[in-house]
Amino acid sequence: MSFNLTALLRENIRNLVPYSSARDEFKGEASVFLDANENAFGSPLPHDYNRYPDPLQHQVKHKLSSIKGVPAENMFLGNGSDEAIDILYRAFCTPKIDNVILVPPTYGMYEVSANINDVEVRKVNLTADYQLDLDGIAEALDTHTKLIFVCSPNNPTGNSINPLDIETLLVNFKGIVVVDEAYINYSKQKSFTYSLPEFPNLVVLQTLSKAWGLAALRLGLAFASKEIIEVFNKIKPPYNINQATQDLVLEALNNYEVVNEWIRETIKERETLVSQLDALQQVEKITPSDANFILVKLQDPRSLYDFLVDKGIIVRDRSKVALCDGCLRITVGTKLENERLINEIQEFYK
Numbered sequence: 039m040s041f042n043l044t045a046l047l048r049e050n051i052r053n054l055v056p057y058s059s060a061r062d063e064f065k066g067e068a069s070v071f072l073d074a075n076e077n078a079f080g081s082p083l084p085h086d087y088n089r090y091p092d093p094l095q096h097q098v099k100h101k102l103s104s105i106k107g108v109p110a111e112n113m114f115l116g117n118g119s120d121e122a123i124d125i126l127y128r129a130f131c132t133p134k135i136d137n138v139i140l141v142p143p144t145y146g147m148y149e150v151s152a153n154i155n156d157v158e159v160r161k162v163n164l165t166a167d168y169q170l171d172l173d174g175i176a177e178a179l180d181t182h183t184k185l186i187f188v189c190s191p192n193n194p195t196g197n198s199i200n201p202l203d204i205e206t207l208l209v210n211f212k213g214i215v216v217v218d219e220a221y222i223n224y225s226k227q228k229s230f231t232y233s234l235p236e237f238p239n240l241v242v243l244q245t246l247s248k249a250w251g252l253a254a255l256r257l258g259l260a261f262a263s264k265e266i267i268e269v270f271n272k273i274k275p276p277y278n279i280n281q282a283t284q285d286l287v288l289e290a291l292n293n294y295e296v297v298n299e300w301i302r303e304t305i306k307e308r309e310t311l312v313s314q315l316d317a318l319q320q321v322e323k324i325t326p327s328d329a330n331f332i333l334v335k336l337q338d339p340r341s342l343y344d345f346l347v348d349k350g351i352i353v354r355d356r357s358k359v360a361l362c363d364g365c366l367r368i369t370v371g372t373k374l375e376n377e378r379l380i381n382e383i384q385e386f387y388k
Contacts, residue, residue: 041239043265046184046213051129051273059276061093091281094271098284101291106244108231108261114270115279119220119243119258120147125273126241127155130184130214134158138185139178141170142360143194145218148187163360168195168325170203179211186211189218191225194356194367196327198227208237214266216241223249223301224308225328231261238263248330249301252290255283304330308370314380320387322364331369337387339366345386351379 044052060074072078074090081088099110106113116122131138133156140148140161152159160183162174175186186207190199207215217230219242230242242261247253257279260270308327315321315334323335333356336342343355343366354367370376 041212043238043263043269046130047269048128048130048132051269054272056272057276059090059093061090062276085282085285087281089281090277091279091284093276093278095279095284098279098287098291101288102259105291105294106231106259106261108234111264112234112261112267114260114262114267114274116258116260116270116274117278118247118256119218119245119260120151121274121278122241122243122258122260122270123147123151123216124155125270126185126214126216127151127157128273129269131155131157136182136184137180138187139175139183140187141175143168143192143356143362144187144189145193145220161360164192164195166361168192168197168361169200170207172203172206175207176210183211184213185216186213187216187218189220190227191219191221191328193220193329194331194354194359194362194365195325195333196221196329196331197325198225198328201227201230204230205233205237208233208240211239214239214241216243218243220245220248221329223297224305224330227328234261234263238265241266246287246290249304250290250297251300252287255286257283257287304370307373307376308332310373311368311370311376311380314376315383318383318387331367333362333365333367335362335364336366337364339364342366342383342386346379346382349382351382353379 064073071089076090077088080086095115098115099113102113103110114122137158137160138152140159142161142163149159160178162171162178165171188199188204191197192199204217219229222229222244230240234240240262244259246257312324312332316324320337321334325333339357340355343353346353356362356365356367
C-alpha cells in the first residue's frame with residue numbers, strides 16, 4: 039500500500055512556518071553572541087548555562103547514532119517519549135475527526151495524549167496470550183484512522199509482540215505505525231529501527247529512562263524517516279532539550295559497558311524472581327517477560343499490594359487493567375531488593 043506523508047498531515051501542520059530561533063539562524067563559530075538576548079555575564083552556577091542549547095542536539099544525536107546504528111537525520115530527541123507521542127497526535131490527527139487504534143493492555147499515556155488532543159480512541163484488545171488481534175484491528179480501521187500504537191516489549195505484560203504481525207500492519211495500513219520499544223534493551227527481539235529503510239510509515243520510540251538509568255533526565259528518542267523527523271522538528275519547541283540534560287547524556291553514553299552489565303544482571307535477577315514466584319502455590323500465572331518487570335497473577339492481589347506498601351515495598355496494582363485481572367506488575371530490583379520482596383510475599387501468604 040502506497041504511503042503519502044503529505045496527505046496524512048493536518049493542513050495547519052503542512053502550512054506551518056516553524057519558529058526560527060537565534061541558534062537556528064546562526065550555526066557557525068563566534069566569540070561574541072549578541073543575538074539571543076541572553077545574560078552575557080554567565081550564570082550563578084559552576085557551569086555556565088547562560089547560553090541557549092543546540093536546538094537539534096547534534097552532539098548527542100551523533101553519539102547516539104554510533105550506539106544505535108541509526109543516522110542522526112532519522113532521530114528526534116524529546117522531553118521523554120511522551121513529547122514524541124504528543125507530537126504524533128498534533129501532526130497527524132485532526133481533533134474530533136481522526137482516530138487512533140490502541141491495543142490494551144498497553145502504556146496508558148497513548149490514551150491520555152489522545153484525550154488531551156481531542157482525538158477518538160478505538161481499542162482492540164490483545165488476544166489471550168497478549169498478541170495483536172489483526173482481524174479486530176482491520177475491522178476498527180477507517181479512512182480517518184491515522185495512528186496505531188504497539189508497545190513491544192509490552193507494558194504492562196512484558197512480552198514482545200510478534201514482529202511478523204507488526205510488519206503486517208506496516209504493509210497494509212496507510213497511516214503511521216508507532217512501535218514503542220522502551221524496554222527493547224532487555225529483549226532478544228531485534229529492534230524495528232533496522233526496518234526503517236523498508237517502511238516509510240514506521241516510527242520507533244525508545245528511551246534512556248530504563249536500561250540507561252536516566253529517568254530523571256527525561257530524554258526520549260523517536261526514529262523515523264527523514265521526512266517524518268522534519269515534521270517533529272517543525273512542531274517541537276525550539277529548545278526542548280536543555281543543556282544540562284545534553285551534557286549529562288553525553289557523559290552517560292560513554293559508559294555503555296556499565297549499562298550492558300546492568301542489563302545482564304537485570305535479566306539474571308528477572309529469571310530468579312520468576313522462579314521464586316512460580317514456586318508459590320498462590321501464584322496463578324507469570325507472563326513471560328522481555329522487559330525489566332514481570333506481570334504476576336496471584337490470589338488476593340490488592341491485599342498483598344497493601345501489605346507490601348506497609349512494609350515499604352511498592353509494586354504496581356494492574357488488576358483493573360484490561361486482561362490483567364488479579365495481576366501485580368513487579369519491577370526487577372537488585373538482588374537484595376528482590377530477596378526482601380519474596381520474603382514479604384511468603385510472609386503474607388502464610
